Amino acid sequence: xxxxxxxxAEKSAEDLFFQANQAYKGGSYTEAVExxxxxxxxxxxxxxxxxxxxxxxxxxxxxxxxxxxxKRANLFIPRDADLQFNLSYAGDRTRDAAEELEPPLSFVFxxxxxxxxxxxxxxxxxxxxxxxxxxxxxxxxxxxxTYYFIVSFVxxxxxxxxxxxxxxxxxxxxxxxxxFAEELNVLAGxxxxxxxxxxxxxxxxxxxxxxxxxxxxxRLADEKRGWVExxxxxxxxxxxxxx
Amino acid sequence: xxKYVLTTLxxxxxxxxxxxxAEITVSLGLDRADATTADAVRMVVSVDGAQNxxxxxxxxxxxxxxxxxxxxxxxxxxxxxxxxSRIEYSYYIQPKTAGTFTIGPASIRIRDKIYExxxxxxxxxxxxQSDGGRxxxxxxxxxxxxxxxxxxxxxxTLRLYRRLKISEVSVGLPEDEKLTFRQLGEAVEYRxxxxxxxxxxxxxxxxxxxxxxxVYALEPAxxxxxVYDQKRTSRSPFDDQFFGFTxxxxxxxxxxxxxxxxxxxxxxxxxxxxxxLVGIFTLNSNLxxxxxxxxxxxxxxxxxxxxxxxxxxxxxxxxxxxGIKVYADQPQLTSTTDQQGxxxxxxxxxxxxxxxxxxxxxxxxxxxxxxxxTHQYELLSTQPYxxxxxxGEQLEADEGVVLPSEEGxxxxxxxxxxxxxxxxxxxxxxxxxxxxxxxxxxxAMLVIILFLPPLIFLVVFFTLHLKKRSTDQMxxxxxxxxxxxxxxxxxxxxxxxxxxxxxxxxxxNDRFSLSLGLITPDEAGSxxxxxxxxxxxxxxxxxxxxxxxxxxYSGTGDNPADSGYDLIALIRRIDxxxx
Numbered sequence: 001x002x003x004x005x006x007x008x009a010e011k012s013a014e015d016l017f018f019q020a021n022q023a024y025k026g027g028s029y030t031e032a033v034e035x036x037x038x039x040x041x042x043x044x045x046x047x048x049x050x051x052x053x054x055x056x057x058x059x060x061x062x063x064x065x066x067x068x069x070x071k072r073a074n075l076f077i078p079r080d081a082d083l084q085f086n087l088s089y090a091g092d093r094t095r096d097a098a099e100e101l102e103p104p105l106s107f108v109f110x111x112x113x114x115x116x117x118x119x120x121x122x123x124x125x126x127x128x129x130x131x132x133x134x135x136x137x138x139x140x141x142x143x144x145x146t147y148y149f150i151v152s153f154v155x156x157x158x159x160x161x162x163x164x165x166x167x168x169x170x171x172x173x174x175x176x177x178x179x180f181a182e183e184l185n186v187l188a189g190x191x192x193x194x195x196x197x198x199x200x201x202x203x204x205x206x207x208x209x210x211x212x213x214x215x216x217x218x219r220l221a222d223e224k225r226g227w228v229e230x231x232x233x234x235x236x237x238x239x240x241x242x243x
Numbered sequence: 244x245x246k247y248v249l250t251t252l253x254x255x256x257x258x259x260x261x262x263x264x265a266e267i268t269v270s271l272g273l274d275r276a277d278a279t280t281a282d283a284v285r286m287v288v289s290v291d292g293a294q295n296x297x298x299x300x301x302x303x304x305x306x307x308x309x310x311x312x313x314x315x316x317x318x319x320x321x322x323x324x325x326x327x328s329r330i331e332y333s334y335y336i337q338p339k340t341a342g343t344f345t346i347g348p349a350s351i352r353i354r355d356k357i358y359e360x361x362x363x364x365x366x367x368x369x370x371x372q373s374d375g376g377r378x379x380x381x382x383x384x385x386x387x388x389x390x391x392x393x394x395x396x397x398x399x400t401l402r403l404y405r406r407l408k409i410s411e412v413s414v415g416l417p418e419d420e421k422l423t424f425r426q427l428g429e430a431v432e433y434r435x436x437x438x439x440x441x442x443x444x445x446x447x448x449x450x451x452x453x454x455x456x457x458v459y460a461l462e463p464a465x466x467x468x469x470v471y472d473q474k475r476t477s478r479s480p481f482d483d484q485f486f487g488f489t490x491x492x493x494x495x496x497x498x499x500x501x502x503x504x505x506x507x508x509x510x511x512x513x514x515x516x517x518x519x520l521v522g523i524f525t526l527n528s529n530l531x532x533x534x535x536x537x538x539x540x541x542x543x544x545x546x547x548x549x550x551x552x553x554x555x556x557x558x559x560x561x562x563x564x565x566g567i568k569v570y571a572d573q574p575q576l577t578s579t580t581d582q583q584g585x586x587x588x589x590x591x592x593x594x595x596x597x598x599x600x601x602x603x604x605x606x607x608x609x610x611x612x613x614x615x616x617t618h619q620y621e622l623l624s625t626q627p628y629x630x631x632x633x634x635g636e637q638l639e640a641d642e643g644v645v646l647p648s649e650e651g652x653x654x655x656x657x658x659x660x661x662x663x664x665x666x667x668x669x670x671x672x673x674x675x676x677x678x679x680x681x682x683x684x685x686x687a688m689l690v691i692i693l694f695l696p697p698l699i700f701l702v703v704f705f706t707l708h709l710k711k712r713s714t715d716q717m718x719x720x721x722x723x724x725x726x727x728x729x730x731x732x733x734x735x736x737x738x739x740x741x742x743x744x745x746x747x748x749x750x751x752n753d754r755f756s757l758s759l760g761l762i763t764p765d766e767a768g769s770x771x772x773x774x775x776x777x778x779x780x781x782x783x784x785x786x787x788x789x790x791x792x793x794x795x796y797s798g799t800g801d802n803p804a805d806s807g808y809d810l811i812a813l814i815r816r817i818d819x820x821x822x
């Protein structure tokens with residue numbers, strides 16, 4: 001892609017962003033949804049885009065997709081106050097008292113939820129730079145202070161490295177899904193005629209265990225499990241952008 | 244024969260009514276010959292000999308009567324072999340005025356032939372009041388003001404007093420192209436005593452707003468209705484009007500005529516900005532807040548309310564203010580109608596955005612209206628306001644000055660009450676638009692940031708390691724060659740003391756990786772001894788170096804050296820013992 005076409009593509013994305021915002025402000029929420037989706041699907045992943053898309057869905061009355069996109073935005077901008085507020089507000093409007101499953105390793109690496117993958121990556125990169133820099137210095141200056149710096153930086157290197165690894169693992173293994181349908185029957189098997197085990201409502205978050213054809217087996221935090229049609233739920237996971 | 248004649252007579256008898264039936268006659272009749280203007284007279288047009296007619300009869304002479312239909316009836320009879328048919332068209336007519344009138348003829352078209360009736364005469368007198376009262380049914384009209392100004396609201400009230408049952412009331416108002424009647428609310432009913440007699444009163448009010456001055460003669464208003472006569476004392480349930488078996492009598496009652504004098508608004512002292520507003524009005528204004536910081540805005544609102552022709556309330560114009568941008572809201576006019584007329588409220592607002600700090604005077608605005616009660620033009624105006632615009636954060640420092648609470652008295656605090664919840668708005672700034680790096684760029688950054696530092700470290704580390712190793716190797720090579728080099732240098736017999744010292748020094752440097760310049764006897768001995776040579780060997784080296792140095796210092800350094808020892812053997816021994 002040469003410089004001119006890259007510039008044109010960038011301008012187009014800016015136009016889409018502007019048009020989507022204008023549509024939202026003008027109350028054309030359906031149009032805003034379409035434009036934000038177009039922006040994201042063109043490869044521009046940004047927590048703010050997902051946040052805006054969540055707002056547009058919320059205004060359009062689609063609570064499930066609103067929460068889905070808020071959750072996706074949370075992967076990118078986890079400390080954004082507006083996002084946390086809107087997510088909390090939308091969550092208050094869900095009907096099911098179903099707790100969200102804790103991500104793996106979250107008990108040990110409890111701080112990784114407050115950072116996105118990029119931030120942890122840069123933190124690890126910085127720690128990596130410092131660590132090897134002090135090692136380099138140690139080659140020439142073998143004094144006590146270099147030793148303590150090495151100890152400090154290697155600790156930092158390990159913490160950030162493990163945090164980055166944990167976050168990456170969480171993202172790669174993220175099987176969270178959000179219910180779209182206003183009311184969704186969760187069945188005993190992947191067939192419409194199977195027994196209805198329980199019902200879920202829009203905005204409830206579950207975990208997908210596996211999929212078969214057009215059906216998905218989902219699980220709640222209280223270990224309730226059942227089958228739903230895959231089109232009635234949406235996956236929180238998005239491409240991380242690092243791979 | 245007898246049988247034949249009887250049959251013929253029977254046939255004639257049967258045909259005879261048919262012959263008689265062919266004749267059609269129309270007659271017009273009234274139920275009375277005398278009536279009053281308050282009476283409804285029943286008029287019937289009878290058509291005999293016709294079983295049906297496609298048209299209704301046309302009746303002459305009814306111009307001065309109110310007419311309402313009483314229905315149509317058809318009747319066919321066979322009496323004593325005679326067959327007869329009749330159609331009756333009933334009407335109720337009420338005279339508008341007194342006099343003697345000729346009604347008819349009534350004409351009707353049947354089978355393409357027009358048949359006419361007779362005429363009848365009706366003498367109509369003025370309705371008289373019954374002794375001790377005003378009758379069982381009468382209508383009164385009244386004006387709130389006999390004299391008014393143009394554009395002033397006046398109330399025209401109709402009151403129907405009755406002591407009879409009535410239904411299906413209709414109203415006919417005086418017609419005047421310069422007057423418009425507007426009903427105020429719904430009609431109300433109440434009881435009243437007039438001349439000692441109880442009446443049920445039906446009252447309807449109308450708003451009149453004369454646009455032009457002059458004297459208006461308001462014709463009598465009229466109310467038409469069905470009246471159910473109380474004199475019918477039958478107790479048959481079928482007489483109840485509810486069952487529809489008894490029909491009320493249509494009656495029209497009229498009010499008295501009225502005169503309305505409409506005066507023009509006085510020209511004297513008439514303000515130039517007078518918009519035609521007539522009534523009673525008040526004005527309220529407010530500037531909030533009066534002290535703001537630069538960049539903030541204040542709101543000026545003016546409310547005009549009152550009773551009168553509120554649609555004439557003008558839009559006030561705020562003049563241009565130097566240093567302040569003014570944004571005017573759309574004025575809002577709301578009006579309500581009640582039994583007293585129309586009241587209205589007009590609200591006008593302006594947003595004031597100062598462009599600089601300082602004190603600004605918002606000039607007063609006003610309007611004129613005519614008060615019909617005081618018969619004068621009156622002026623309503625706002626007060627001039629002062630808007631103080633403070634620069635930047637200065638308001639916070641001054642807030643203590645403007646707080647209404649006195650020193651020592653704390654203002655009670657209240658929990659901030661949440662009045663509503665909603666999501667926060669979308670992010671629209673370009674900071675939100677950060678498309679970030681693409682995947683390839685991220686991969687390149689991954690490589691650079693994560694792998695470059697350790698790569699650099701490894702390169703440096705191995706470089707240094709190799710360098711050291713190279714140095715060590717060089718030193719080892721030099722050490723290995725030190726003895727051989729010494730032998731080569733001092734292999735000939737005629738070496739001087741100075742040469743011998745240099746050779747010993749070089750040997751020590753090479754053999755033990757040193758960089759000594761001058762070497763003393765003690766240094767030489769200590770070095771070789773520290774490197775593993777025996778004390779005896781070290782002492783011998785000391786002696787050699789000492790003797791050679793003495794030769795050099797005594798000026799015979801260039802002479803062939805006499806160390807007293809076999810130097811080569813000594814060096815070999817040192818090399819061997821040092822390991």
